[in-house]
Amino acid sequence: MVPIAYYLVLAAILFSIGVGAFLIKRNIITIFMSIELMLNAVNLTFVAFAHMWHQISGQIFVFFVMVVAAAEAAVGLAIIIALFRARQTLNVDQVNLMKN
Amino acid sequence: MPTNLLTLLPEIILTVTGVLVMLAEPMIAPGKSRKPLGWLAILGTLASGLAAFYQLQLVNASGPISGFYATIQVDAFSVFFHLLISSIVLVTLLASLDYFEGPVSHAGEYFALACFGATGMMFMTCSVELLMVFIGLEISSISTYILAGFRKGQATASESSLKYFLLGSFATAFFLYGIALCFGATGSTSIGAIAASLGTTATPALALLAIAMVVIGLGFKVSAAPFHVWTPDVYQGAPAPVVGMMSTAPKAAAFAVLLRFLFNAAPMYRNHWIVLIEILAVLSMTIGNLGALMQRDVKRLLAYSSIAHAGYLLVAFTSIQQDAVAAACFYTAAYAAMNVGAFLVITQLSGYDEQARTIDDFTGMALKRPGLSALLGFFLLSLIGIPFTGGFFGKFYAFSGAIHNGHVVLAIIGLANSGVACFYYLRLLAALYARPVREDATLLSPRKLAIPAGIAIAASAVATLALGIMPNHVLNLVQRATPETLPAFSVAPAVSTLPPAAPTEMTR
Numbered sequence: 284m285v286p287i288a289y290y291l292v293l294a295a296i297l298f299s300i301g302v303g304a305f306l307i308k309r310n311i312i313t314i315f316m317s318i319e320l321m322l323n324a325v326n327l328t329f330v331a332f333a334h335m336w337h338q339i340s341g342q343i344f345v346f347f348v349m350v351v352a353a354a355e356a357a358v359g360l361a362i363i364i365a366l367f368r369a370r371q372t373l374n375v376d377q378v379n380l381m382k383n
Numbered sequence: 384m385p386t387n388l389l390t391l392l393p394e395i396i397l398t399v400t401g402v403l404v405m406l407a408e409p410m411i412a413p414g415k416s417r418k419p420l421g422w423l424a425i426l427g428t429l430a431s432g433l434a435a436f437y438q439l440q441l442v443n444a445s446g447p448i449s450g451f452y453a454t455i456q457v458d459a460f461s462v463f464f465h466l467l468i469s470s471i472v473l474v475t476l477l478a479s480l481d482y483f484e485g486p487v488s489h490a491g492e493y494f495a496l497a498c499f500g501a502t503g504m505m506f507m508t509c510s511v512e513l514l515m516v517f518i519g520l521e522i523s524s525i526s527t528y529i530l531a532g533f534r535k536g537q538a539t540a541s542e543s544s545l546k547y548f549l550l551g552s553f554a555t556a557f558f559l560y561g562i563a564l565c566f567g568a569t570g571s572t573s574i575g576a577i578a579a580s581l582g583t584t585a586t587p588a589l590a591l592l593a594i595a596m597v598v599i600g601l602g603f604k605v606s607a608a609p610f611h612v613w614t615p616d617v618y619q620g621a622p623a624p625v626v627g628m629m630s631t632a633p634k635a636a637a638f639a640v641l642l643r644f645l646f647n648a649a650p651m652y653r654n655h656w657i658v659l660i661e662i663l664a665v666l667s668m669t670i671g672n673l674g675a676l677m678q679r680d681v682k683r684l685l686a687y688s689s690i691a692h693a694g695y696l697l698v699a700f701t702s703i704q705q706d707a708v709a710a711a712c713f714y715t716a717a718y719a720a721m722n723v724g725a726f727l728v729i730t731q732l733s734g735y736d737e738q739a740r741t742i743d744d745f746t747g748m749a750l751k752r753p754g755l756s757a758l759l760g761f762f763l764l765s766l767i768g769i770p771f772t773g774g775f776f777g778k779f780y781a782f783s784g785a786i787h788n789g790h791v792v793l794a795i796i797g798l799a800n801s802g803v804a805c806f807y808y809l810r811l812l813a814a815l816y817a818r819p820v821r822e823d824a825t826l827l828s829p830r831k832l833a834i835p836a837g838i839a840i841a842a843s844a845v846a847t848l849a850l851g852i853m854p855n856h857v858l859n860l861v862q863r864a865t866p867e868t869l870p871a872f873s874v875a876p877a878v879s880t881l882p883p884a885a886p887t888e889m890t891r
Contacts, residue, residue: 338570354521380538
């Protein structure tokens with residue numbers, strides 16, 4: 284059987300990749316995807332711990348996270364479309380109207 | 384009434400109001416005034432505030448009420464934040480009635496989203512189960528992401544909304560990872576169960592990581608440095624009344640979660656998390672105040688000021704539990720009163736199109752709008768922390784609590800920062816009463832102050848003044864708020880060092 288630590292380390296690596304991509308990537312859609320990657324890493328952690336503790340509540344949590352992530356994606360994509368219409372760009376470096 | 388229904392009564396009223404507003408929106412012909420919807424939302428918010436007051440009576444009579452399988456707990460602590468959040472939203476809605484009149488025909492959604500956002504924030508403060516806290520956090524965040532970009536057609540609006548969304552979701556992921564690790568360390572996500580088993584966990588490293596992650600996630604939400612990068616841009620691009628709301632209400636809710644989590648779920652790691660809080664407090668105060676010195680845009684200036692105030696508030700966390708909860712609750716109330724007031728005056732002075740944005744635009748404003756300028760001056764003085772304003776007692780309780788608990792250096796850094804802060808607040812205040820830099824035709828014809836907005840500004844001013852001259856009324860409530868959140872495990876001696884809520888406290 285695969286030890287529980289493998290899942291946790293994989294989740295931690297995925298989360299770190301998400302954080303790194305969020306900070307490095309310049310395309311807004313890619314940045315948004317890296318947030319989703321972080322949320323999925325959290326989901327994997329939850330499922331692994333739910334298995335470890337023999338508790339179903341960790342798996343229930345995952346469903347809530349997925350539902351909330353879907354709601355967030357709906358709003359987020361709408362905001363991205365509004366921004367693209369106004370500015371014709373998806374590069375965060377060009378989204379800098381507000382400086383002092 | 385069933386207990387379950389009773390515990391969530393304010394939230395249920397607000398949700399129903401929001402849904403009703405959404406349903407009624409299409410019935411009103413395009414181009415017609417959306418004010419009736421606004422009044423409906425105002426009535427709903429008022430009713431939810433009254434419901435919270437009713438809950439307070441019940442809590443006074445028979446102690447904390449818990450419902451929904453002990454995931455929701457109504458105590459003086461949660462009722463305090465319910466009242467605070469409903470007041471903030473009420474005042475914001477009153478001021479927004481005329482703000483969105485005319486240029487925007489979809490103002491109905493604005494009123495509904497304000498109700499939904501308030502529901503989420505209230506939900507955060509009364510949940511004792513981290514899953515529920517997460518749901519509340521997301522309800523409030525998603526509503527405010529949309530509200531931030533509500534001035535359609537303004538190029539800065541969508542940018543503000545996008546930055547808030549991206550960094551807000553990023554922070555949520557950290558908060559969620561913290562919850563997951565907490566679940567891993569203790570096998571539960573309920574605050575009571577976490578408190579019971581976090582001290583004896585086999586993996587203290589996991590528990591510490593979990594606490595750090597939760598603090599980072601909530602640190603983003605309260606815009607504590609170094610997680611503050613989104614604040615200036617978001618506040619600058621968002622509509623002024625929305626900024627007034629989102630710089631106070633969601634922050635109050637996030638501070639409530641932080642108080643509950645740190646003092647109730649993780650008191651045994653106090654020596655560890657207090658270091659983290661100290662670092663955040665010092666960084667927030669310093670970066671906030673130094674950043675504000677360099678700003679020319681008034682909303683950006685107040686954004687940096689709000690980072691600094693988050694730092695002052697975090698100083699309160701270094702006291703023992705009773706004092707920390709009382710001081711932090713008082714500070715959130717005082718900060719809400721003065722900051723909402725300041726942003727509502729700015730709403731009136733600059734208008735929907737924000738013709739007056741920079742300090743130069745505000746120069747000489749007192750000649751054209753003497754009353755509003757005087758009120759803005761009053762709110763700025765309160766933000767500085769002049770005696771007889773709410774801001775003074777907020778800082779006083781936060782810093783005195785820190786000093787009594789041996790964090791003298793922290794308090795000195797805070798006081799030095801307050802001195803630096805005087806400079807930029809007074810610069811804006813002096814500009815209001817100086818000779819105008821340029822004559823601007825649009826600013827010379829003052830818009831009439833609508834009655835609801837006038838009431839809202841007056842209410843904020845009265846609240847700021849009342850918190851400054853008779854703080855003991857609120858202090859009474861917040862000091863009573865503490866015992867209900869007291870867990871079975873407390874490492875600190877339970878001796879309150881705050882002055883008792885008596886009229887003589889001014890002399891201490």
